[in-house]
Amino acid sequence: MPLLSKKESKLILDPLADNNPITIQVLGICSALAITAELKASVVMAVSVLFVLGMGNVVISLMRNIIPSKIRIIVQLVVVATLVIVVDQTLKAFAYELSKTLSVFVGLIITNCIIMGRFEAFALGNGPWRSFLDGIGNALGYGVILIIVRFFRELLGSGTLFGIPVLGDPIAKTGLYAFGYENNGFMIIPPAALIVVGILIWIQRAKNPSLVEEA
Amino acid sequence: MLEHLELFFKSIFIDNMVFAVFLGMCSYLAVSKKVATAVGLGAAVIFVLAVTVPLNWLLDQYLLQPGALSWLGEEYASYDLSFLSFILFIATIATMVQLVEIVVEKFSPSLYNSLGIFLPLIAVNCAILGGSLFMQAREIPSLGLAFNYGLSSGIGWFLAILAIAAIREKIRYSAVPAPRRGLGITFIITGLMGIGFQSFGGMLTGDNEPPTVTEEVVEAVEMEPIKEDTKDPKETEESTEVIAGID
Numbered sequence: 001m002p003l004l005s006k007k008e009s010k011l012i013l014d015p016l017a018d019n020n021p022i023t024i025q026v027l028g029i030c031s032a033l034a035i036t037a038e039l040k041a042s043v044v045m046a047v048s049v050l051f052v053l054g055m056g057n058v059v060i061s062l063m064r065n066i067i068p069s070k071i072r073i074i075v076q077l078v079v080v081a082t083l084v085i086v087v088d089q090t091l092k093a094f095a096y097e098l099s100k101t102l103s104v105f106v107g108l109i110i111t112n113c114i115i116m117g118r119f120e121a122f123a124l125g126n127g128p129w130r131s132f133l134d135g136i137g138n139a140l141g142y143g144v145i146l147i148i149v150r151f152f153r154e155l156l157g158s159g160t161l162f163g164i165p166v167l168g169d170p171i172a173k174t175g176l177y178a179f180g181y182e183n184n185g186f187m188i189i190p191p192a193a194l195i196v197v198g199i200l201i202w203i204q205r206a207k208n209p210s211l212v213e214e215a
Numbered sequence: 216m217l218e219h220l221e222l223f224f225k226s227i228f229i230d231n232m233v234f235a236v237f238l239g240m241c242s243y244l245a246v247s248k249k250v251a252t253a254v255g256l257g258a259a260v261i262f263v264l265a266v267t268v269p270l271n272w273l274l275d276q277y278l279l280q281p282g283a284l285s286w287l288g289e290e291y292a293s294y295d296l297s298f299l300s301f302i303l304f305i306a307t308i309a310t311m312v313q314l315v316e317i318v319v320e321k322f323s324p325s326l327y328n329s330l331g332i333f334l335p336l337i338a339v340n341c342a343i344l345g346g347s348l349f350m351q352a353r354e355i356p357s358l359g360l361a362f363n364y365g366l367s368s369g370i371g372w373f374l375a376i377l378a379i380a381a382i383r384e385k386i387r388y389s390a391v392p393a394p395r396r397g398l399g400i401t402f403i404i405t406g407l408m409g410i411g412f413q414s415f416g417g418m419l420t421g422d423n424e425p426p427t428v429t430e431e432v433v434e435a436v437e438m439e440p441i442k443e444d445t446k447d448p449k450e451t452e453e454s455t456e457v458i459a460g461i462d
Contacts, residue, residue: 026398029240030341073338074309081302089298104348107301111341113241191234191409198395198402205394213397 011133015141021114022145023201024211028114031105032146033193039162041101042150044091046143048106050136052083053115057135060123067124076119077110084109114142149196157187219363224418226367232342233375233405234412236349239342243376244401253380254373255326256337259315261369263337264346267311268365269358271304271347279303304347305338312338342372379405 021027031045059079060067067075088106091099099106109115118138123131154160159167159176168175170183186192205211232238239260246256277283279300284291315337320327337343346368355361382404391400 023398026244027241029244030237030345033237033240074306077305077309077338078302081305085298085301088301104345104352107348108238108341108345110301110305111339111344113339113341116339189410189413190237191406191413193237194402194406194409198399198406201399201402202392202395205399209393212393 008130008133011130012137012140015134015137016144017141017204018208018211020141020145020204021117021138022142022197023204025114025117027117028112028142029197031108031112032142032149033190033197039147039150039154040098042143042146044095044098044102045105045109046139046146048084048087048091048109049112049114049142050139051087052080052109053118053135053139054132055083055135056080056115057118057123057131058128060119061126061128061131064124072120072124073116076116080110080115114138145197145200148200149193152196153187153192156184157192159183219360222360222363223367226364227371227374228412228415229418230368231371231375231412231415232345232368233372234409236345238345239340239372242337242340243372243379243405244398247376247380247383247401250377250380250384253376257369257373257376259319259337260340260342260372261366263308263311263315263343264369264372265362265366267304267308267343268346268350268368269362270307270311272350272355272358272361274303274307275300275351300351305344308343308347309338312343342368375408378408 015021019025022029022032028049031049056076056079060076063075084107087109088099091102091106118135122134126134151161154162155166159165159170165175167181168177170177187196230236233240233243242256247253275283277286279296281295281297282292283296284294316327346365349368350361350364355364379401383401386400386404395403
């Protein structure tokens with residue numbers, strides 16, 4: 001018997017493409033845009049969201065029958081805030097420099113709409129194991145976009161990947177730069193992240209016309 | 216007085232919540248289809264930010280900071296409760312949002328209906344929590360300045376959502392290629408507006424200092440000096456205002 005049934009693996013795979021939390025569900029945009037400058041930061045952010053969303057979905061799912069619906073937002077906030085405090089304190093203890101770079105954005109995982117969105121849409125109506133898979137899937141979908149955006153911004157903006165020059169040295173004029181190629185400084189400025197995400201959405205919808213919005 | 220003015224303009228234009236630090240994007244994208252709804256949500260955000268930031272400043276100052284409890288007595292001076300700040304800040308915010316919801320439902324049912332699900336979701340609007348966390352990270356020195364910071368950040372967010380809502384109302388009559396319709400084009404427009412807002416970076420910094428636009432943003436970017444040739448920002452601004460004016 002396989003580890004995951006077909007339905008369960010769908011929970012993980014769907015958010016990676018056709019039901020992506022960022023490009024389709026429009027959730028969690030804020031941090032997706034702000035964190036995409038440095039690979040390390042993006043990976044740490046993606047892992048933190050993975051942890052918080054996976055655990056949070058399980059906790060909410062276990063409590064789903066005893067939470068009065070009127071105060072569910074507060075309960076959800078308390079659960080997320082607790083998990084985020086755990087993440088934040090762990091980062092401060094083991095990766096202090098990184099937690100400085102991420103500054104307030106670790107705290108902002110609390111208000112990352114993906115988390116509340118998945119709690120509301122999935123964990124409140126499903127069992128813990130399915131909720132866990134859904135949380136993992138959506139966190140991965142979020143991480144994928146984070147890394148794609150950063151890949152293009154770093155490659156086109158400074159000619160490096162993971163900080164390693166891949167297109168040659170712009171000052172010594174080696175590699176591509178010998179042919180007159182220039183880095184596109186436009187990709188480095190923060191608003192370029194928005195435009196890259198916009199183009200990603202464009203490509204995805206051009207490939208899959210069923211996702212196109214009504215006029 | 217001068218520092219108040221400086222913080223005010225800095226938070227509205229240079230550190231604009233939407234265009235410089237990308238906070239509150241979810242509701243910014245979701246509620247910006249109509250100007251009227253956008254104005255309602257924007258006003259609610261201004262109010263909640265202006266109330267929660269000073270409240271959280273008090274909490275931070277007298278409860279959370281290392282040594283903040285020394286007003287209780289000598290023996291409490293060594294306590295550091297700052298790890299509790301997330302949960303206390305979000306609790307304050309959730310309470311305030313609940314209050315706003317009750318007030319709006321009572322006095323303006325039409326606004327309540329049009330805001331629909333998004334009113335409770337102000338609680339999870341990153342701009343609100345972001346305001347409090349930035350207030351803590353930037354160590355804003357006084358209660359007055361904290362109020363000022365909350366208010367002006369809210370106004371900055373309000374202007375941003377008003378501008379994008381006005382543009383989206385007009386763009387409905389344009390022939391946008393189908394795959395970009397809706398979300399795609401909104402992202403790209405926001406990006407262009409963000410580039411426009413970057414030109415405000417030189418506004419308060421004088422001649423010699425580098426622009427401070429993205430100081431606190433995670434972007435560990437080498438700051439590009441603001442170039443002379445960024446002329447489109449002003450155009451974007453003006454055209455935005457004109458569009459808003461027509462509406």
